[in-house]
Amino acid sequence: MTYRMSELLDTAVTQAVLVVRGIPEDSLDAPTPCAEYDVRALLNHLLHVVVNFQALAAKQPSDFSATPDYVGEGDWRAGFEAETGKLVAAWSAPGAEEGTTGAMDMPARTVASMVLLDLTVHIWDLARATGRPFQPDPTVVEGLTGEVERMAPMARKMNVFKEAVELPAGADPFERLLATTGRDPRAWA
Incomplete structure (x- = not known):
C-alpha cells in the first residue's frame, strides 16, 4: 500500500515527540x-531540518548554511x-x-522521505543515546x-550515509534500514 508522505510524517512525528519529551536535560x-x-x-x-523542510513542502528555498541553537x-x-x-501541516x-x-530540484516525495528518514533514524539515535x-x-x-535503498549510493558519496553495516540473518526491517545508513543497531542495543 502506498501512503501519502503526510500520513507517514504524522505517524513518525507522534513517536518522535514522545522520545524528545523524554530526553533529560542532563543527557544533552x-x-x-x-x-x-x-x-x-x-x-x-x-x-x-524540520524547519527547512516546512519551506521545501511549500516549494520555497531552504537555508542549511548555519544551525541555530534551538535547544538554548x-x-x-x-x-x-x-x-x-507545522511540518506535517x-x-x-x-x-x-x-x-x-x-x-537540487528533486521530486517532492523524495524530499519528504528525507525528512521522514531524519525523524526516524535520528529519533532512534536520540533514544539510544x-x-x-x-x-x-x-x-x-x-x-x-525503497527510497533509502535508492538514495544510499548518492548519500554515501555525499557523506550523509556511512558504508552499510553487515547484519546477521534474522535482522528486522528497521535494523536493515539502520544498517543501510551505516548504523549498527546491535552496537547500541
Whole structure:
C-alpha cells in the first residue's frame, strides 16, 4: 500500500515527540550513534531540518548554511512539538507531494522521505543515546525502505550515509534500514 508522505510524517512525528519529551536535560552532552553529534547538537540539527523542510513542502528555498541553537531557546521540547506539527501541516497541503522542490530540484516525495528518514533514524539515535528503546511504526519503515535503498549510493558519496553495516540473518526491517545508513543497531542495543 502506498501512503501519502503526510500520513507517514504524522505517524513518525507522534513517536518522535514522545522520545524528545523524554530526553533529560542532563543527557544533552551524551554521545549518539550519529558520531558527529552529541544529543544537543543532534536535536538542533533535527529541528533545523524540520524547519527547512516546512519551506521545501511549500516549494520555497531552504537555508542549511548555519544551525541555530534551538535547544538554548526556552522550552525546546514544546518547540520541537510545534515545529513538527507545522511540518506535517506543510506536507499535508494540496500539491506538497507533487512536482519538484529544493536546490537540487528533486521530486517532492523524495524530499519528504528525507525528512521522514531524519525523524526516524535520528529519533532512534536520540533514544539510544538516552538509554531508551525505539521501534518506529512498521508503515514508516515500509514507506522508507525503497527510497533509502535508492538514495544510499548518492548519500554515501555525499557523506550523509556511512558504508552499510553487515547484519546477521534474522535482522528486522528497521535494523536493515539502520544498517543501510551505516548504523549498527546491535552496537547500541
